[in-house]
Amino acid sequence: MTWRELFPGTTEAEWRDWRWQQRHALTTAADFERLFPLTDAERRGFALAAGHTRVAATPYYASLVDRDHPACPIRLQVMPSAAEAVPAPGDLDDPIGEEPHRPVRAIVHKYPDRALFLAVDRCAVYCRHCTRRRITFSDDEGGFDRAAVEEGIAWVRAHREVRDVIVSGGDPLSLSDQKLDGILAGLRAIPHVQVLRVATRAPVTNPMRVTDALAAALRRHAPLFVVTHFNHPKECTPEAREACERLVDHGVPVENQSVLLRGLNSSARILTDLNERLLTFRVRPYYLHQGDLAAGTGHLRTPLAAGVAILEAMRGRTSGLAIPHLAVDLPGGGGKVTLQPQYLAGEGEEGARGHWLRNGRGERYFYPEPPEQDCTCPYEAVYYPADAAARGGPAGGDGEGE
Known part of the structure; x- marks a missing residue:
């Protein structure tokens, strides 16, 4: 069914207004039941979610749901499930250990040169696999007001080691242009x-x-x-393409981070299709995230081996541009590591210096090591004199991004 049939009385201007989409988000079982019949499991999911977690989907995103199939990937991402109430091994409220690294309310600082800036606690759509459920799914955190934003900007200004700031939340694009621009302007004005x-x-x-x-x-x-965060080819609509291309046409690069979700996109065919489509949107596949250990998401997690097997199936069968890094954000704040298939197949025999490698078809090839093993770079000390190296910048610049 078209959106006009699903949302009768809605004008074209209203449908294309992002504020209308946010204001008219579907939040209750009755809202969704007007679009498609709910399963008993979905009704139980809504009952369990009441008073505990937020549920919302924009009319646009809800219009992508397959009305006839409970396993629809859009449906699985927005409909609360009774499985969210079933504990899973390793469940954590703070799965990637952010809370011990929040020096002020709006900042998470886990890596020396990067900081996460939490600009908002709300989203237009609440994904059931959200890793920051403790913030976005409840009212315990409270909103990020102007004081929290200013405190966060002041913290970044005081920490010269921070060169890269990720503005997140919640979804920062749920803010008005004026509020978002104010945050970005405050951060951009910081020289480092x-x-x-x-x-x-x-x-x-x-x-x-x-x-x-x-x-x-x-x-x-x-x-x-x-x-951004596409998880399935079903999300690659003409409207989504238009949004991505508008950003790129304005000179804003776009990268994608998917989450590996059991029964939703845990297939090499699905992820290959997704990433090949994203490349036609001029969006670069960046990460495929192993599901974090967020409490309530155990039913969507895959074994680590599943992600590695998917990458192995993709390698050699699609462009390297379409193959993301498989990332695991280690529980408790250990940071990200990446996994990949093991292509090293053994050392050279009988004194031959080198390694046997295998390709995606299992064929073996020998790569000889060079006779000279020293990999130092003699010009490094010239290009990075001691004073510039101490500041982290090359000679000839001030090391602060200007």
């Missing part, structure tokens, strides 16, 4: 901040949000990257 990133699902869940005015505002704060 070299790169900004904005993490958002808006191109997927509310593509109307990506207006020419927004794209132009983001471009003013370059170098700035948008990191």
Whole structure:
């Protein structure tokens, strides 16, 4: 069914207004039941979610649901499930250990040169696999007000080691242009901040949000990257393409981070299709995330071996541009590591210096090691004199991104 049939009385102008989409988000079982019949498991999921977790989907994103199939990948991402109440091994409220690294309310600082800036606790759509459920799924955290934002900007200004700031939340594109621009302007005015990133699902869940005015505002704060979150080819609609291409046309690079979700996209065919489509949107596949140990998401997690097997199936069968890094954010704050298939097949025999490697078809090839093993770079000390190296910048610059 078309959106006009699903939402009778809605005008074209209203449908294409991102604010209308956010204001008219579906939040209750009755809202969704007007679009499609709920299963008993979905009704129980709503009952269990009441008073505990937020549920919301924009009319646009809800219109993508397959009415006849409970296993629809859109449906699985927005409909609360009774399985969320079933504990799983390793469940954590703070699965990637952010809370011990929050020096002020809006900042998470786990890596020396990067900081996460929490700009908002709300989203247009609440994904059931959310890793930051403790913030976005409840009211315990409270909103991020102007005081929290100013405190966060002041913290970044005081920490010269931070060169890369990721603005996230919640979804920062649920904010108005004016509020988002104010945050980005405050961060861009800090001399040592070299790169900004904005993490958002808006191109997927509310593509109307990506207006020419927004794209132009983001471009003013370059170098700035948008990191979005497509999980399935079903999300690759003409509206989503238009949103991504509008950003790229304005000079804002877009990268994608998918989450590996059991029964939703845990298939080499699905992920290959997704990433090949994203390349036609001019979106670069970046990470495929192993599901974090967020409490309530155990039913969506895959074994580690599943992600490695998917990468192995993709390698050699699609462009390297379409193959993301498989990332695991270690529980408790250990940071990200990446996994990949093992292509090293053994050392050279009988004194032959080198290694046997295998390709995706299992064929073995010998790579001889060079006779000279020293890999130092003699010009390094010239290009990075001691004073510049101490500041982290090359000779001839001030090391602060200007």
